[in-house]
Amino acid sequence: MNKDQIEAFGDLVSRADRILIISHIRPDGDAVGSTLGLGLILEELGKDVSLVLEDGVPKVFNHLTGSDRIIREAIGVFDLVIVVDCSDIERIGSVLDEFGEPDVNIDHHPTNTHFAKLNLVRDDAVATAEIIFDLAQELAFPLNLPIAEALLTGLLTDSLGFRTSNSNPQTLRIAAELMEIGANLPFLYRKAMLEKSIQAVKYWGQGLSRIQMEDRLVWTSLTLEDRIAADYPGRDDADLINVLARIKETDISIVFVEQKNGSVKVSWRSRPGFDVSSIATQFGGGGHKPAAGADIKGDLDRVQKEVLEATRKSLQKSE
Numbered sequence: 001m002n003k004d005q006i007e008a009f010g011d012l013v014s015r016a017d018r019i020l021i022i023s024h025i026r027p028d029g030d031a032v033g034s035t036l037g038l039g040l041i042l043e044e045l046g047k048d049v050s051l052v053l054e055d056g057v058p059k060v061f062n063h064l065t066g067s068d069r070i071i072r073e074a075i076g077v078f079d080l081v082i083v084v085d086c087s088d089i090e091r092i093g094s095v096l097d098e099f100g101e102p103d104v105n106i107d108h109h110p111t112n113t114h115f116a117k118l119n120l121v122r123d124d125a126v127a128t129a130e131i132i133f134d135l136a137q138e139l140a141f142p143l144n145l146p147i148a149e150a151l152l153t154g155l156l157t158d159s160l161g162f163r164t165s166n167s168n169p170q171t172l173r174i175a176a177e178l179m180e181i182g183a184n185l186p187f188l189y190r191k192a193m194l195e196k197s198i199q200a201v202k203y204w205g206q207g208l209s210r211i212q213m214e215d216r217l218v219w220t221s222l223t224l225e226d227r228i229a230a231d232y233p234g235r236d237d238a239d240l241i242n243v244l245a246r247i248k249e250t251d252i253s254i255v256f257v258e259q260k261n262g263s264v265k266v267s268w269r270s271r272p273g274f275d276v277s278s279i280a281t282q283f284g285g286g287g288h289k290p291a292a293g294a295d296i297k298g299d300l301d302r303v304q305k306e307v308l309e310a311t312r313k314s315l316q317k318s319e
Ligand code: 5GP
Pocket: 087, 088, 091, 109, 111, 241, 266, 267, 268, 284, 285, 286, 287, 288, 291, 292, 293, 294, 295
């Protein structure tokens, strides 16, 4: 992302009145925080802003001011379409089907496919929220408390509370600036990262009861039946992957989540020195070296078998 691109983004924003901001399906804290943070910034600039996430806002982010502004469908005509925190166009879902090529893509995934007319992609950023913060600084866009809370939530969740290996002094400087605006870090941390519903923990229990380990690889699955048994409302893994990733005897952990449409959502995590994004891209997914995911067509048994095979191969190569 160079100066010209930042200027080009500023020009696009200044010329637009109706702006659509969208992010990926199964949104995480950075998807919600970046959509909301940028949306509120542009609104402060007097723009008519629509915020759309096809899967809506997960309940764990309901405390963010403005989160109720995020809807599930893009309605109307827009002068500018911005996609945030999304590495490829498929991951948006069907929101953009009628709108064609997006104008701007703001993202930090190394696997980003540069699918928009203007691609503001920086893979050194811990979160897309960090890029949005930097753009706001460069272009003298306004920040206020709800914006700071949204951006800090993106920074916190993607860095897993500042403990991913890419967390650095600048991450903490930005967090400090957002706190100075008034964002309550302990509160946001607890809401987005610690608190779990009883359903989510029961759902973890289903997965944990079937956990498997082989050499330095650990995995488990969550079936549609598990979801019903636990009465868990989401179609994600309730963050079970980050529980598995804490097992010290492993290099790579995987969670397979069975989906209603005959596909399986796979999440990988790895220790430094292992690259799971390259495995995820083999299956049409993406992400970062230590954390990646993919949506894979097929039934649970088959997907599990194929993914485990590819992951074992990758582990052998890394040794
Ligand atoms: P998670 O496993 O928590 O869903 O995602 C881990 C990382 O991989 C995140 O950076 C996320 O954006 C990325 N990721 C997860 N699923 C997909 C996918 O289906 N496609 C792509 N391109 N990236 C994904």
